[in-house]
Amino acid sequence: MNPIVDILSLDHAGHGIARIDGKVTFVDGALAGERAEIAVYREHAKYNSANAIAILKASSQRAEPRCKYFGRCGGCSMQHLEASAQVAAKQRVLEDTLARIGKVKPDVMLPALHGPSWAYRTRARLSARWLDKKGGGLVGFREKRSSFIVDMTSCEVLTPDVSKLLLPLRELINALSNADHIPQIEVAVGEHVTVLVFRLLAPWTDDDAVKVRAFADQHRVQIWEQAKGPDTVRPFWPHIAPELSYSLPEFGLVMPFRPTDFTQVNVAMNRALVSRALRLLAPQPGERIADLFCGLGNFTLPLAKSGAAVLGIEGSAELVARARENALHNNLANARFALDNLFEMTPEKFAALGPFDKLLIDPPRSGAIEMVKSLPEAGAPQRIVYVSCDPATLARDAEVLVHTKGYRLEAAGVANMFPHTAHVESIALFER
Structure with missing residues (x-):
């Protein structure tokens, strides 16, 4: 029973x-x-x-889940909870984690940043699998707690154009000779083009290539292929297409990117997050600001628009190169970029960068513990905005900033970057 x-x-x-x-x-x-x-x-x-x-x-x-695959698909876990209640739950997670792990409490809880709850996802990694027993392939997301792929023909959180491609992609793979050697299709949606990156464990035959080109032409997408590591990603068809890009209209910026570059999956929420970060940091002309874990310049270039001198630091050579290209693309000579492993930061290395008035920190899930430990006792940046994709590492780093480095946690709040999932994106303001 x-x-x-x-x-x-x-x-x-x-x-x-x-x-x-x-x-x-x-x-x-x-x-x-x-x-x-x-x-x-x-x-x-x-x-x-x-x-x-x-x-x-x-x-x-x-709430009634909108997606008919909810409960089986591992992509969403909270569609059964009303949207505003999801955000309230995430705000509680942030508050509880800051208190429990960091022993800190923000002076102000910022209003949560909301955006579209459906059709928001412009980045995705679709699994593909050929099933001999079923005589065909599946394309989609994995089942909960399983390596199996959901037998799905639509997705409510993908952009509508990409959702409509799930069944045609399955039909394409079923028609290819190397169907059992395509484990993954990465999706990147830009403002002018959608790119599909096929991971190929065996190359396409000439006949396969004809079918893939026809698919790209029919559905108006660009196909890229990846034979091995990220350095093998290259365009396949068509050879001439608009470049992937997203825009930050508030700052008059256009940000080109490659399909394998890290960008936020939710364009509307990224714009809101950048806007809030800039308001909290309040960059001024003449200030010297560092953007740590800067990626392709998502925060660096809006900061540079203020007239401040901004140094973006990133551990990926490819992203540093892209950030420099984006600064040139947007005519921002006051944005400079440097390659450095911020996970191995030391007080000596940080001091060698020179003094900064303010910092923006936007690390991956592992956080920025070595970076915050390296901040000097004297001459430290007056203000820090920390954008986090994991409340636990934010709280861990906040404990160092508040209880060791002499900062006050002025404000914190969540941004609902991933509706219907338990993922908590947040932003915090620390003042010296």
Whole structure:
């Protein structure tokens, strides 16, 4: 007999939390305040993992998932929770994590940044798999807790044009001789072109190439191919096409990029995040500002528009080259870029860069602990804006900034970069 439980709260991944004989049980598909019949699929020493198989008393915040694959697809985990409640839950995650890990509390919680909840995703990595038993291939996202691919023909969070390509892509792969040697298709949507990067473990034949070109022409996309590592990515068809780019209209900037470059998946939310970061940092002409983990210049170039002298530092040579190209493209001579491994920053290396009035830090999930430890006791930047994609590492770094380096956490808040997922993007302001 399946247990019936009351859901007490939500965890940081969007699972309901219940107790069975005192043992914590994380329930996929259940919301706080609900009563649910559950099936435990894994027992651990200190907790259980379970699925909700029937909701006996529903939360007032429960929503009808728009996607017919929700519950099977691993791409979204929170479509059953009303959109504004998702954002409120993420704000609580940020507050709780800052307090628990960083022992810090912001003076002000910033209003959450909202954007479109559907059709927002301009970047995706689609899995592809040839199934001999079924005599065909699948293209889409993986199932929850599985390496299998969902048998899907649409996606509510991909842009509509890309969603409509899922079935044609499956049909294309089924027609290719190397179908069982295409494990992945990376999608990059720009303002003027959509690029599909096919990972090829075996090359296309001449007959395959004809079919791929016809597909690209019919669906008005550009096909790239990748034989091995990222350095093997190259355009396949058509050879002449608009370049990928996104824009930041508030700052009059156009940002070209390659399909394998890191860019945010949600264009509207990226614009809102850049705008907030610039308002918080308040760059002024004559100031010297560093943009750390600068990528292709997403924050560096808007900062340079203020008239400040901006140094972007990045650990990827390819992204540094792209950032320099983008500065030239936008006629910003006051934006300079340097290649350096910020994960190995030391006080001596940071001092050698010269003094900065302000910092913008936008690290990957692993955070910027060596960077914040390297800040000097005297002459440190007066203001830091920290953009984070992981509240835990933000909180860890905030503890150093506040309790060791003499900063105050003035403000923090979330940006709903990935609606319907548990991913928490956030921004924090530290003042010396």
